[in-house]
Amino acid sequence: MFLARYAQNRSIFTVVLLLFVLMHHLGRYFIFLGSLFRNREKLGVYSKLVLEECVQIGINSVFIVSIVSTFIGAVTCVQTAYNLVSPLVPLSIIAVIVRDSTILELAPTITCVVLSGKVGSNIAGGLGTMRITEQIDALEVMGINSSSYLVLPKVLASMIMFPMLVILAGFLSIYGGYIAGTAADIITPEDYVSGLRSDFKPFSITFALIKSVVFAFLISTISSFKGYYTSGGALEVGQASTAAVTNSCIAVLAADFLLAQLLL
Amino acid sequence: MIEIKNIQKTFGERTILSGISGKFLPGDTSLIIGGSGTGKSVLLKCMIGLVKPEEGQVLYNGRDFLTGDEDTQKAIRREMGVLFQGGALFDSKTVLENVGFPLDMLTDMGTAEKIDRAKFCLQRVGLEAAADRMPSEISGGMKKRVGIARAIVMNPKYLFCDEPNSGLDPLTSIKIDELIREITDEFKITTVVITHDMNSMMEIGEKILFLYQGKKLWEGTSSTITKSSVAELNEFIYANKLLRDTKA
């Protein structure tokens, strides 16, 4: 009896504590976001930085995104075919399923989860290193708002490049399904193409692009936040990178669910 | 002139600095000396506004730096050059870009003029040959020197150096000391240098502050430092056996 109440009290206490911790971190995160826009440098300074970050974040991710999306499309095609046992269902439905799952979910979400690993750890590691080697201090001493100088270009570049990467991923995924389906004699090219063309809802493209922009914002800001506030040494930089990846993955998946609820 | 008044700083439970005051005059090279971990770097960071002390004031020519409004702070920041203990070079930029960076960000100079100025500063620290290398490709002592070049590129009114000659060979070390003293005299800079180096203490110490466990135990000049009666200071400067023998 006593034990039960003790356990109950303790779990309530834990939940309240967790809520406080969560609110604390969220508060700091939002203050960080505010600091990006306060007292920033002249706009001309940013254009070159954004371009550099676009290369770093976007171009350098093309390879991994291409590989992942092509295989995911291929696997979706093969597995859908495996699940279709009824001879009454036309084969072109395989292409419909590949198309819809790719555009709605696989291309934006999987791509962004992959990017949260690649780009998120890169951003957090880079900023964390700058913090512990006093490079951020050096910027501050010059009177430069280090958070907006370092972070804003990364956020902008992510919001420009992620949608492009998602479009690429969508194309390659559908194409991967085509290659796998035709090569394995699951579906004829004509059936696949007619499946792709049937019953297409253009809004799903808009939806995928909205998702990619939101995910880009979440991944770049969360990773920057984790990296920017690193303190200590090389060990902490590693921890910050890991935390950046896990936190942005969770944020991406939660936002995925919310956006689906809100927009579909 | 920089004036600090009653600086107090704690990290958690630990008091790092207590009640430190002092004045630093233009044209003087002032040294802050003391053993490792006594809070020299923290004091410097309080003075340049990277660490907020719980108590105390930092005045730049009478302007309050810690509580001043954003414009005052920004104005003061643009008048100071800082060399960090580790150099703090931006590792995505070349040596020349590092030195020119403050010019890029804070002035309207033309590109050619900026490059000239940056090259001139690199030349003063003897590194014009390394201009196109990345910070990861140069040695620790070279990073220090690039850091000094970056600190003086804007012609600062206030120059702060955290151990400018640790990790340098004796000859380069003396050259750096001379450079610091030269530009301090020439441009009437208020210079604050943290050092462990006995040599530079004797050479450039027009004013010396001795910190011990977060307190200022002694203040004077290089000519009076050997005659002090503060036991901790004597222990510090006569740690070297050779010097101890010369005193005896």
Ligand SMILES: Nc1ncnc2c1ncn2[C@@H]1O[C@H](COP(=O)(O)OP(=O)(O)OP(=O)(O)O)[C@@H](O)[C@H]1O
């Ligand atoms: N951000 C911080 N958080 C907690 N403690 C700190 C922090 N920065 C410095 N300290 C502590 O303050 C003390 C003084 O550090 P400081 O870096 O000023 O030493 P120092 O006199 O510059 O030594 P050295 O000559 O080795 O550079 C140290 O004990 C250090 O652990």
Ligand SMILES: [Mg+2]
């Ligand atoms: Mg130090």
